[in-house]
Amino acid sequence: MTDQLPERDKKPLPPEGVVKPVDWTDYRDHLATADQEGHRLWIYPRKPQGRFTSARTYLSWLLLAVMFAGPFIRINGNPLLLLNFVERKFVILGQIFWPQDMIISAVTILVFLVGIVIFTTAFGRLWCGWTCPQTVLMELVFRKIEYFIEGDAYEQRTLAKAPWAANKLIKKLGKHTTFFALSFVIGNTLLAYLIGTEGLFKIVTDNPLNHLPGLTFMILFTLLFYGIFARFREQACTFICPYGRLQSTLLDENSIVVAYDYKRGEKRGMLRRSLTTEQRKASGQGDCIDCNQCVTVCPTGIDIRNGTQMECVNCTACIDACDSVMDKIRYPRGLIRFASLNGIERGERLRATPRLVGYSIVLCALIGLWLFLVFTRSEVEATLLRAPGSLFQTMPDGHLSNLYTVKVVNKTSRQIPIEFRLENIPGDLQVMGGSIMLPPQELAQNSVLIDLDPALVKNGHADLVIGVYAEGKKVETLKTGFLGPRNDVK
Numbered sequence: 001m002t003d004q005l006p007e008r009d010k011k012p013l014p015p016e017g018v019v020k021p022v023d024w025t026d027y028r029d030h031l032a033t034a035d036q037e038g039h040r041l042w043i044y045p046r047k048p049q050g051r052f053t054s055a056r057t058y059l060s061w062l063l064l065a066v067m068f069a070g071p072f073i074r075i076n077g078n079p080l081l082l083l084n085f086v087e088r089k090f091v092i093l094g095q096i097f098w099p100q101d102m103i104i105s106a107v108t109i110l111v112f113l114v115g116i117v118i119f120t121t122a123f124g125r126l127w128c129g130w131t132c133p134q135t136v137l138m139e140l141v142f143r144k145i146e147y148f149i150e151g152d153a154y155e156q157r158t159l160a161k162a163p164w165a166a167n168k169l170i171k172k173l174g175k176h177t178t179f180f181a182l183s184f185v186i187g188n189t190l191l192a193y194l195i196g197t198e199g200l201f202k203i204v205t206d207n208p209l210n211h212l213p214g215l216t217f218m219i220l221f222t223l224l225f226y227g228i229f230a231r232f233r234e235q236a237c238t239f240i241c242p243y244g245r246l247q248s249t250l251l252d253e254n255s256i257v258v259a260y261d262y263k264r265g266e267k268r269g270m271l272r273r274s275l276t277t278e279q280r281k282a283s284g285q286g287d288c289i290d291c292n293q294c295v296t297v298c299p300t301g302i303d304i305r306n307g308t309q310m311e312c313v314n315c316t317a318c319i320d321a322c323d324s325v326m327d328k329i330r331y332p333r334g335l336i337r338f339a340s341l342n343g344i345e346r347g348e349r350l351r352a353t354p355r356l357v358g359y360s361i362v363l364c365a366l367i368g369l370w371l372f373l374v375f376t377r378s379e380v381e382a383t384l385l386r387a388p389g390s391l392f393q394t395m396p397d398g399h400l401s402n403l404y405t406v407k408v409v410n411k412t413s414r415q416i417p418i419e420f421r422l423e424n425i426p427g428d429l430q431v432m433g434g435s436i437m438l439p440p441q442e443l444a445q446n447s448v449l450i451d452l453d454p455a456l457v458k459n460g461h462a463d464l465v466i467g468v469y470a471e472g473k474k475v476e477t478l479k480t481g482f483l484g485p486r487n488d489v490k
């Protein structure tokens with residue numbers, strides 16, 4: 001064995017049993033989807049079947065329905081989700097967020113980051129395999145179309161090697177046309193999330209010359225999704241997705257992942273009908289019969305028996321494949337299962353550890369805080385600033401006046417009348433150009449003139465408290481200063 005080791009591993013050898021030298025004959029130093037020169041290796045995963053695949057399929061129907069219907073779903077007249085970066089307008093769960101919603105934005109980012117860390121530490125890449133749009137679309141939509149048109153893994157391989165005859169041409173053309181059409185639908189759905197359904201319909205129905213940027217994005221998104229699902233596929237998770245790369249830093253020995261029970265499975269060996277289970281065990285062999293079924297179904301082309309690997313998206317296809325093998329040979333299921341490393345090493349069944357419960361509580365509390373902030377925030381938000389470069393003016397009646405600029409945002413989808421009232425001091429407050437009737441989802445800017453009796457302005461200054469009223473109800477209190485002549489300056 002040591003003859004096969006590179007020079008650096010030959011000497012000095014660690015004491016026997018202290019450190020296990022790398023077995024270079026069994027060491028994977030390149031991706032499953034690329035050879036050692038970096039050329040792409042195409043994966044032909046076998047069609048998975050089983051209870052987890054069924055559960056994922058049902059869940060995917062729900063997720064796909066929400067994803068494609070999302071831009072059309074309205075809550076209080078607003079879309080379910082809108083992320084309009086160009087107009088800086090964001091709607092989440094029907095709630096409109098403005099750049100003024102700084103605190104909620106900060107908490108949202110915090111919930112997102114903490115959520116990722118907590119969720120991944122506790123549950124591994126459950127998100128990737130079960131709910132990530134990339135996996136859901138790739139494995140449960142595009143892959144299924146591929147199985148339908150080209151057949152299972154063996155047929156796909158055969159077709160790929162076959163010469164370009166009519167049968168191959170029809171199947172490939174049919175598949176890629178369907179993929180392109182679907183990519184167009186997905187691209188348009190993404191566009192609807194970015195510019196809203198109204199904006200999308202305008203691009204589709206209006207003169208194309210009026211919407212060249214929108215049309216460009218429509219084409220780019222279509223090509224992007226077609227490229228990802230027809231060609232790039234599982235490599236998107238390995239090369240591009242930052243969450244996938246974070247996995248290795250976030251997982252620990254208590255994280256729940258799709259794992260091979262090496263204690264039960266090793267030493268692996270082919271099943272010999274001549275040996276009883278007891279005889280097999282007595283000969284030192286484990287429950288893994290080395291049938292490779294778990295490898296042939298893996299959409300990322302890895303062997304889960306090598307341990308947790310960065311390509312694994314926890315899709316559970318290998319669990320279903322192995323469970324079906326275990327059923328056939330009448331061994332208990334779960335040789336590959338959701339488990340933590342500690343669970344496997346100690347042979348414990350999956351259970352909610354105090355750490356897992358604690359993490360889940362923290363995550364729920366953060367989500368609860370976010371929901372509280374979102375659903376209790378004010379519908380109207382105002383800022384009042386002194387007009388740039390203005391001082392005070394003395395009016396013909398001797399009163400002093402200051403000019404301010406007020407900005408009011410209507411975060412609702414209804415028109416709201418806005419009023420301002422001086423609350424701590426007698427005086428006159430006038431909104432230039434009359435009262436404010438704020439259109440839905442709009443920001444209005446007006447000038448406000450405040451007159452005070454000079455007797456109320458001490459040492460050139462008076463504090464003002466201004467109430468902001470929407471539909472007659474106080475929604476905010478603003479504080480500002482009022483300038484006048486300094487009494488001590490002669």
Ligand code: SF4
Nearest residue numbers: 298312313315316318
């Ligand atoms: S190892 Fe198993 S869970 Fe991981 S990607 Fe492959 S089939 Fe899916």
Ligand code: SF4
Nearest residue numbers: 288289291292294322
């Ligand atoms: S499917 Fe199960 S029994 Fe077969 S090789 Fe994989 S782990 Fe071993």
